[in-house]
Amino acid sequence: MKEIREYFNKLVPLTATESDHFTSKLIRREFKKNELILCCGKTEQYLSFVEKGMVRFYSDKGEKEITFSFTFENSFVSAYDSFLMQNPVGYYVQALADTVLWSISHTDLQKVYRESADGQQIGRRAAEELFIKKSKREMSFLRQSAQERYENLFAENPVLLQKIPLKYIASYIGVTPQALSRIRRRIYS
Structure with missing residues (x-):
């Protein structure tokens, strides 16, 4: 309270x-x-x-x-x-x-x-x-790529990466789980 x-x-x-x-x-x-x-x-x-x-x-x-x-x-x-x-x-x-x-x-x-x-x-x-x-x-x-949507989600809430199942994140940013894996590889490699 x-x-x-x-x-x-x-x-x-x-x-x-x-x-x-x-x-x-x-x-x-x-x-x-x-x-x-x-x-x-x-x-x-x-x-x-x-x-x-x-x-x-x-x-x-x-x-x-x-x-x-x-x-x-x-x-x-x-x-x-x-x-x-x-x-x-x-x-x-x-x-x-x-x-x-x-x-x-x-x-x-x-x-x-x-x-x-x-x-x-x-x-x-x-x-x-x-x-x-x-x-x-x-x-x-309308204005961002899936990668930008992903990056913005975690810029606002960085601890979420460990807490939200990736399938939900993929759905939220409008991609398949496989496409999210490719986005993550590009960002973290």
């Missing part, structure tokens, strides 16, 4: 009362490595903050999974399209490591918005963070 209070105070300086009010709405949720956080066909009920762990978003195309997003510690995570519209998702959200999330429900977030201008600012900043992440991802596919 300490980390989330510090993170929110960087976004929006809160009084102790405001911070207590907002954090009183948060629930701690724990997921084991490889556990599904949200299943395809379900509706996202939470906007969450990753205290510990990492999360993968993927679509299942029969025998092939396509990873389209990762979220790491000290970041917001949500199947945000589903959260906003309260519609079922067409993908999965999975913990890639033992993960701790601090989550606020859709209902409680709407109450916080009505009750507090600071709560509105936190919600807006979370939405902006999720939008910027999505926009950067889309632009990377």
Whole structure:
């Protein structure tokens, strides 16, 4: 809880009362490595903050999974399209490591918005963070090679190389595992 209070105070300086009010709405949720956080066909009920762990978003195309997003510690995570519209998702959200999330429900977030201008600012900043992440991802596919996408992923999160299975990284950057092996050979040789 300490980390989330510090993170929110960087976004929006809160009084102790405001911070207590907002954090009183948060629930701690724990997921084991490889556990599904949200299943395809379900509706996202939470906007969450990753205290510990990492999360993968993927679509299942029969025998092939396509990873389209990762979220790491000290970041917001949500199947945000589903959260906003309260519609079922067409993908999965999975913990890639033992993960701790601090989550606020859709209902409680709407109450916080009505009750507090600071709560509105936190919600807006979370939405902006999720939008910027999505926009950067889309632009990377338009402007960067697979090797550049790979290099940028690890420039932002260097410890991940040992933690994320290569098949997920290959899918995320839009190549086969064999093409990722060639990229890695070029970089590390």
